[in-house]
Every structure is written in structure tokens, then in C-alpha cells.
Amino acid sequence: MRFRVAAASGILLLSLAGCAAPAAPSTTEPTSEGDGHGHIEGAQELAEPALHLTTVDEKGSVHHLDLLDEEDSVLADIDPVEEVVSDGRYLFGIRDGSVTVIDSGVWTWSHIDHFHYYEAPARVIGDVSGNGTPAVVTGEVGVGVRFDDEAVLLDTAALADGRIEETFRIAAEGDGVVVPLTSGAVLTDAGAGAEQPGTVRVVGNDGTASEELPCASASGTITTVVGVVIGCADGALLFAGGAPEAHERIPYPQATAPAATSFAAREGRPSVAALAGETGVWILDTRERAWTLVDVGEPLVHVAAVDDAEGRVLALTADGAVIVLAGGAVVSRTEPLVSASLADDEVAPHVRFVVDQNRAYLNGPLEQTMWEIDPADGARLSRVFETASTPLHLAGTGR
Template sequence: MTPRHATRAALLLAATLTLAACAPAVQPPDDPAPPAESAHGDFDGARELAEPALHLATVDGAGVVTHVDLIDGSSETLAEIDPVDELIGDGRFLFGVRDGSVSVIDSGVWTWSHGDHFHYYEAPSRVVGEIVGEGIATVVANDHGVGLRFADEAVLLDQKALGEARIVETFRVAADGVQGTVVPLSSGAAMTATAPDGTSVIEVVTAGGEPHSTQACTGAGGSITTTVGVVIGCADSALLSVGGSLDEWERIPAPADALLPTDFEGRKGRPRVAGLADDGALWMLDTRAREWLRHDIGEPIVRAAAIDDTEGRMVLLASTGDVLILQDGAIVARTTPLVTASLATPELALGISFVVDQQRVYLNGPAENTVWEIAPADGARISRTFDAQHPPLHLAGTGR
């Protein structure tokens, strides 16, 4: 990508998304856990910015990756890759997942936290390469690295090498064939595995893939990183690796043996995250307080993410396509139905995502050819819409 400020006029002329309404102020994530040292901006070609270069990335059915600048609404084609089934982002890198391979794209924009202040960087964007394996991989990308779980192999990538446009596998080891995840830690990873008695467990391994320890985790699911540490969802609890340590594990048990979510969504760098249990219950997990809070709102919800602002808001997607704002356990605002057509088509519904910032929430509508910017603190007002020429099948945020 050409430096953003130098090419603003050209990007506006070449825009493939049309901006409606005015641009809000954008802010960086707050209260984040300091990431691994390899994530710093000291790369050849990187330059420091005075403000975060917040963007949205979308992928269409042909594999065209579009990058939208949230400051001015301009857009450009970031990359053209093979079509994907899923898009994963960590704030800088994008991972396009399909059967048999994962494409890695460096968006060229990111935020670096020093705990009490931030640095913002921009560098040329590029397709880093592909990781090949059997089946459709699960990808977990956090501040410590990138873990991939193929059908029969577990892979951990060197994050610093990705910033240098190199794919370096810290380890690639055989997996037991059960669908699972590889969760990067500060000096290794946590992998889902099956114990000799048939129960699911978390196997903690070193950076070289050597066994280190084992943690019980019935029904192990997804993972998210908060300012407190790395979370892995289990059916009856959440496992918390404090600071991403291999050794400092805590268990946050379910209240009264409730069924818990095993996948979570939330704003980057915040302690509270949200998830939906298999029985439809909505939960907030506070990793700082080490507690769960259940919300019953009286209607089916298909997605939930914690905004975790000063009011503790959550953003929800109802099965009718409305976006709801939850505060203090009550619905305080809702939009009109936005993604009804997308939800009615199962393969499109899988790609609907929230991207959550401090003041704005973004939602993609693949069938509606639209990305909405929503102001959760202002009555769920639609502050901008981006009308896409190419269906935004998948959505991720960059520059965060």
C-alpha cells in the first residue's frame, strides 16, 4: 500500500465503496495487554503515524480483498487471492481460510501498545504467502503469534517473520484428528487434544512443540485474548492463561453448572467479552473480575460482542437482522432490520461479522452489498454506510 496520506486523492478517485454521511472521530483500542515484542513497528519500510490508521477489510466471492480507510472513506484493492471460506484478522494481518490452505496478507497498518500509550504504524501492504495443510484450518491470531489447526497437523507461526514478509513455522506437529485449535502463548501454544480416557483436554506445548503440561477442558472451543490474558472456552468454564503464560493458568467456572459459550467476541484490548451458549443464552465474561454474567433478553440472538465501554455495552445481532444495544441487562436501542436477507441464506450468514471500536460498531451485509457503521452510544444511529460494488462476504478490522 502506498502511504495513506500521500495517496488520498488517488484513493478517492479509485474508490469501490461509496461513503454516506459524515466521518466520526476514531480512537485506538484502550487498556490492551502489551503484545509480544515481535509485534513492534521496528520493521524496514514502516513509518510511525500521529493517529491510528483504522481500516476495514472485506473479501468478495472472487477473493478480492478491499481495504477501506475509516478516516476518509476511501478504498483500494489490498490483494486478490483465491476465494475463502473465512477471514480472520488480528489488527494487522489477515488470514484467508479455505480448504487446503490459508493465505496471509499484511494489511500494512497496525497499533502497538506500550501499556500506557500507543504507537501507530504504516508500511507497504503485501501478500505474505500461504500455509498448506489438510482440510479447512482453524486460525487463532493474537498478540503472541498465529496458530493453525489443520485436520491432522498443528502449526505455530513466527509472528516477527510475518512482519518481514516471511512464513516461518515455529513448529508443525501431528494432531489427533479431532477438530480443534492452536492458541499462541507467550513462549509456546495451547492445543486441543484428546486424553486417553476420551475426554478433551488442552495440551500446553513449548515454542518447539514439545509437551509442557495439560489442562482439563471439556468441550474445548475457541479462544480470545483480553488485557488480562488468553482465554480458551470450555463447556463448563473458561481457562485463563494470565499474560499468555505457559504456567499461570486459572479456571473461571460456570455459575451453578450452567452451559457456557466456547467462542467469544469483544473489542480488542478490553477485559470483558461476550458469547452465546448452545442453548441460546447470552453471557458476558469479565476476565479481570473472573466472573460470568448471564443476560436473558427474550428474543433469539445470533451474534454478540462486548463493546466494554464506560457503560459496559454489548452489541447483538437479532435473528430478525436488527442490531441491538444492551446496557445494564436491558435493550436500550435497536436499528431497523439490516441483514435479514443475508441471515436467510445460511452460507452468507456465516460471514456476517461485527468489528467493534470504542465509539463505533461495523457490520457487513453480504446479500445487501453494504457495510454499516453504527454509533452504539447514540441510539444505535447509522452514522455511515458503505455501499459495496462487490459483496462483502467477510469483514475484519485493521490498524487496531
């Protein structure tokens, strides 16, 4: 991988907030931190997060770019995938008939008021198989995998031990996803065989349904610092704290815009963003239980919420430029960056943002380039990474 530096500015990394325990350990020696700090055997605790960009090319080569020293390494070679989903540590390579689970070996453990950062050897954990091309949804304690005729919930704790352990695998019909909660999950395919149409099913760890909740045309899900969100035709269903019993509705305001079907945001924040038709953006503040609709006035293809204080949202325009919204207005814009990728119908869906506390990243598969963007500084391109292969699928790891 070759690098072209667009400005003399490295990435600003999160500082390690202190615990009531002793000072942060060396970054070269394994720690013996007990349970509750995210430590596993063989991991070492770091003084700062080991932030990486992980990409998978069209051949299945998984590359790991260290954003601190800009070193690129091949993490693994797997069978080609159609999509990649990540929770900031694990990568799920999706293809017809299976999901390959990869441990990136870098992660952050949140203690709400401070964080712990770890690094361990990366590894391919294994595959989860089923019929059809699955949909994958990550959660704090589980990972939902939805095949054509089965719903599967994986145990995240087992993944840390290098094992694939299924909490449940049950028959399921229709299109939908498995959304993990703190216990059990929500199945959004309840229209097939449900007692009431336009509902979702809450199931326990054994896969047994406990209740059905109204949510017509369920589509899109994301986890915020407040809870788990599922998009519905008339608003959002929020499970506060991810608890199965703590569900409430956040209805749309009186607005004439299409419903949100996919959410994106910086991890660990309350606000998320979604497209609202061709030119609009929905912003959902899960802490305030409120929606805001912004009409940008030009076609958009992707959006992601960045921060709370300034209300910044990144948007990718149909011509491949990145714009920054704040307070409902466009405050900065780049030149078109990914025009070629967006012009290719097969490649365009894979162009996406990865958002950190201080930077955002955009991949251009056909441009064979990734950009580091500073949303708070006029969408400045702080670094540009040129790749030898096609960065078709992009994920952020170490978060």
C-alpha cells in the same frame, strides 16, 4: 465503492498519547523508532491509527476501505476463501488445503499506557499448506494453524519481515485449534491420544507437551488485556498474561444456559461476550474472573462486548436488527439491516461485527452494504457504505 452518509458525523479516532520521547513524527516521513515500538524497516509512524475495513469477496478480491478518507483500494487478489481471520494487522484467508497470509500494512503497537501507529506497503506474504480446511487463531507472538492431521505455530515476528516461519509443525488428531501463548501454545484436541480425556495440552516452542489441563469440550478462544481465554464445558480456562504456567479456571455460576463456544469483543478490553443458547448472552469479565448471564428474550445470532464502563454489548437479532445491551437491558435497536444475508444459510455465518473504541461495523454480504454504528448514541447509523462487490468476509485493520 459508493458511500451513503447517514449522519453528518465522521469516525472518531483514537488520539495519540505521548511518550517520554519527542513529539509525534510527521505522517509522511519514515521514523527511526527503535525496537519495542513496533517499527519495521520502511514503515512510517502516524499521528493517529490508520483504521480500515478490509473485506474479501466471493472471488477472493481483498478490498481496503480507509475509514478516515473513505478511499477504497484493492489490496490483493487471492484464491477464494471460506473464512478470514485477522489480528488487526495480518489477514489469514482460509480455504481447503491452505491459508494465505496478507500483511494489511497498517497496525497499532501498544505500550499499555499509550500507543504507536504505523503504516507500510501492504503485501501478500505467502501460503501455509496442509490437509483439510484449517482453523486459525492469532496471538501476540504466534499464530496457530490447525489442519486435519497437523498443528502448526507461526512466528509473528517473521511475518513482519515478510517471511512465513514455522515455530513447530507436529502431528495432531481430532478436531481442535492451536491457541498461541507467550511461549508455545495450547492444543485443544487433547482427547485424541491424551492421557486423560477432556483435557487440553500445553506445548512448548518445540511442540513437546509440558502438561495437560482439564477442559472438557474445549471450544472458543479469545485474547483480552488480561490474558488468553479458552472456553470449556464448565467455564473458562484463563492464561493470565498469556503465560503457559499462569493458568486458572473461571467456573460458570449456577445457571441453566448452554456453554459459550465463541467469544467476541473490542480488542484490548477485559470483558468479552458469547451467545448463551438461543436468547442469552454470556459476559465474561476476565479481570474480575466473573461471568454474567443476560437473557434478551428473543433469538440472537451474534454478540460482541463493546466497553467496560457502561457494560455495553452489541447483539444481532435473528431478523437482522442490531440491539445494544447495557446493564443487562436492551437500550437501543436499529431496524432490520441484514435480513437477506441471515436468511441465506451459506452467507449468514459470515455476518459479523468489528468493534472499535467509538464505532462498530456490520457487513451485509447480500445487501452489498456495511454499516458504521455508534453504540453509545442509540445505535445510530453514522455512515453507510455501499459496495460494488459482496463484502462476504469482514475484518478491521490498523488496530
